[in-house]
Amino acid sequence: MKIAVCIKQVPATTEVKFDPETNTLVREGVDSQINPFDLYALEEAVRTKERLQADGEESSVTVVCMGPPQAQDALREAVALGADETILLSDRAFGGADTWATSYTLGLGLKKIEPDIVFCGMQAIDGDTGQVGPGIATHIDYAQATYVAKIESLDKKKITVKRLVENGYEVCSVKLPIVITVVKEINEPRTPSLRGKMNAKKAQITTWGAADLEAPVEKLGLSGSPTQVAKVFSPPHREGGEKSEGEPDELAEKLFGLLKELEIV
Amino acid sequence: MDYFFTEEQQMMREVAREIAEKKIRPIAAEYDESGEFPWPVVEAIAEADLFRVFIPEEYGGMDLGTPIMNMCIVTEELSKACGGISLGFAATGLGTMPILVAASDEQKKKWLPRIADGTLAAFGLTEANAGSDASAVATRAVLDGDEWVINGTKQWITNGGEAEIYTVFCVTDPTRGARGVSTIVVEKGTPGFTFGKKENKMGIRASATRELIFQDCRVPKENVLGKPGSGFFNAMKTFDMSRPGVASQALGIAQGALDIAVNYSRERRQFGQPISAFQGMQFMLADMAMKVEAARALVYATARLIDSGVEKKPTMYSAMSKCFASDVAMEVTTNAVQVLGGYGYMKEYPVEKYMRDAKITQIYEGTNQIQRIEIAKGLIASAAKS
Structure with missing residues (x-):
């Protein structure tokens, strides 16, 4: 069974900078890390592979990352954590992509790999959209299960997962191929092994550009993005509200007066 | 300070550090409170290949020619987070x-690949009446046909x-x-080989300490290491190589x-400023840091000397x-409690x-009094030679 994982390299600090021209994140020259949610996706992929291999089935994990050349570091770290193959989708044409163009591009990469399962983190800690996983599924016409907290069972044709939903859990069986986005409850990620780190150092990282994906340039990057970021700003500090003290009856009357004034009641 | 480690040794340190922190x-x-054995951590250490670092490659290890230095690096890193939990690793090395x-x-070929994969090992020398005087061991093994029959505790x-x-x-041979x-x-599960109760210790409480009880325990003749009669020599040679391990446990704790x-x-x-601004505190911290670095x-240096052969x-x-x-670990941990004052004395901190974990490092694998005797013996012997 072929398993793929999509990871994103995100800033390791909270002091992010934005490009004033495009209003997108500046990633160059910033300490970075694998998006923490993606570590759970990678761990689940590696565990799934290990379970399959223990049952005598062939399985491998391919990690895909879209980003600038420095995202190689994230892919090397993924090798240290158990990935077999790594593919970097990197091209100037991919720059400035929103979630539509990102999931489209990742989808093109995944189509070449033809995985049975694609694991993603539930969202990235910088963008927080949670759209790329479902976006990929839509672009490549895979089934999807989001916010997965547990894989209940897996066979060659279908997978049963437990999803974290607002009021509890939902268990569903879905046909493969599928895109799964995972929540933190799903596992406890391992730390890198020594062999893994040594392999990571030697790992050959395949890079695919726009030409390798045979992608129409107008669907990529900033030009392929239906959403454009108009403005990026830190929300202003909230001013403290009005505070009144006194007897309950008095306060109730005052509050009622205020509500009336605001035409709420 | 930069001690110019190889790239692989730096990787070992990073791998160990991540386990220690996470x-x-x-x-x-x-x-520490429960005294339970930390199996999940031991499994993580095994999965991270750290039991391989002191074992040669032909036996499933990754010692890369510097087993003692590697063992010290890993022990030090793990011990920074807990000097008791690190012992599952370090005592396997011993x-x-x-x-x-x-x-x-x-x-x-029979035992090392299993240890490299994370099977724990233990060193059984000390007895009730054979501590510092290790030559006084009384546990008896008698050859009976193709088997040793072991009795003792x-x-x-x-x-x-x-x-x-x-x-x-x-x-x-008495x-x-x-x-x-x-x-x-002797492998666990051998008939006649059982364990005493788990000891309730002052420190290193996450480490398991028990008696090994042998009652007509039979093991194959070929389980003897080296020539019969070489045991005491093996023990002393083991200590030459393992003591930097205890030292690095102490170093990590410090x-x-x-x-x-x-x-x-x-x-x-206190008094309107961080206590680090007080010279009295600065002198203490400086002394602690100097001694740890020394x-x-x-x-x-010792680990490298041993590895060089x-x-x-x-x-x-x-x-x-x-x-x-x-000795540094005991002093530094005692002073660390002092720096934290009343909070330092509380178990919430x-x-x-x-401080409790540090104490054992002055005692086991030879008390520090025995170490000083060894140092003096070495000094006198080399003076006599020259």
Whole structure:
């Protein structure tokens, strides 16, 4: 069974900078890390592979990352954590992509790999959209299960997962191929092994550009993005509200007066 | 300070550090309190290939020619987070050493790959009446056909009950004194081999310490390491190689306590300023840091000397590293408690545990009094030679 994982390299600090021209994140020259949610996706992929291999089935994990050349570091770290193959989708044409163009591009990469399962983190800690996983599924016409907290069972044709939903859990069986986005409850990620780190150092990282994906340039990057970021700003500090003290009856009357004034009641 | 490690050694340190920070530090207090054996951490250490670092490649290891330095690096890093949990690793190193020192190729093939994969080992020498005087062991092994029949009790054995592979020192020829002792490997589950109760200790509480009880325990004749009668020699050679391991455990404990003390001194405010602004505090922290760094330099130098193989008998330096680093650990952890004051004395804060954990490093694998005797012996012998 072929398993793929999509990871994103995100800033390791909270002091992010934005490009004033495009209003997108500046990633160059910033300490970075694998998006923490993606570590759970990678761990689940590696565990799934290990379970399959223990049952005598062939399985491998391919990690895909879209980003600038420095995202190689994230892919090397993924090798240290158990990935077999790594593919970097990197091209100037991919720059400035929103979630539509990102999931489209990742989808093109995944189509070449033809995985049975694609694991993603539930969202990235910088963008927080949670759209790329479902976006990929839509672009490549895979089934999807989001916010997965547990894989209940897996066979060659279908997978049963437990999803974290607002009021509890939902268990569903879905046909493969599928895109799964995972929540933190799903596992406890391992730390890198020594062999893994040594392999990571030697790992050959395949890079695919726009030409390798045979992608129409107008669907990529900033030009392929239906959403454009108009403005990026830190929300202003909230001013403290009005505070009144006194007897309950008095306060109730005052509050009622205020509500009336605001035409709420 | 930069000690110019190889790239692989830096990787070992990073791998160990991540386990220490992510898997050990968050649960150290809980295991100290319960005294439970930290199997999840031991499994993580095994999965991270760290049991391979002191075992040669042909036996499933990754020692890369520097087993002692590697063992020290990993032990130090793990011990920064918990000097008790790190012992599951470090005491396996000690238990493995007699195999590395004395076993035949066939014996190494039998046991080392399992240890490399994360099977725990333990070293069984101490008895109720054979502590510092290790030659006084009374556990008896008698050859009966193709088997050794072992009777006796080993005491205070680290990893006892949790380990699978035990290197046990037994008297095989009572007429020959120290030259009548042999090293025999006994595996857990062998009939006649049982364990005493788990000891309730002052420190290193997440480490398991038990008696090994042998009652007509039969093991194959070929489980003896080296020639019968070489046991005492094997034990001494083991200590030459293993004492930097205890030293690095002490070093990790000391560094861990120092880090906590420095951070606390910057946060704790009295008289309107952080206590780190007071000279009295600065002098204390400076002395602690100086001693830790001096200990580190000695431990690393000793480990490199042993790995280089140029010194046939590194006993004196091994003893120095163990003695110095453990004395430093005791002093630094005591002062770390002092830096934290009343908070330091409370179990809600982590430093009192470092102080309790440090104490054992002055005692086991030879008390520091025995280490000083070894150092003096080495001094006098080399003076007599020149």
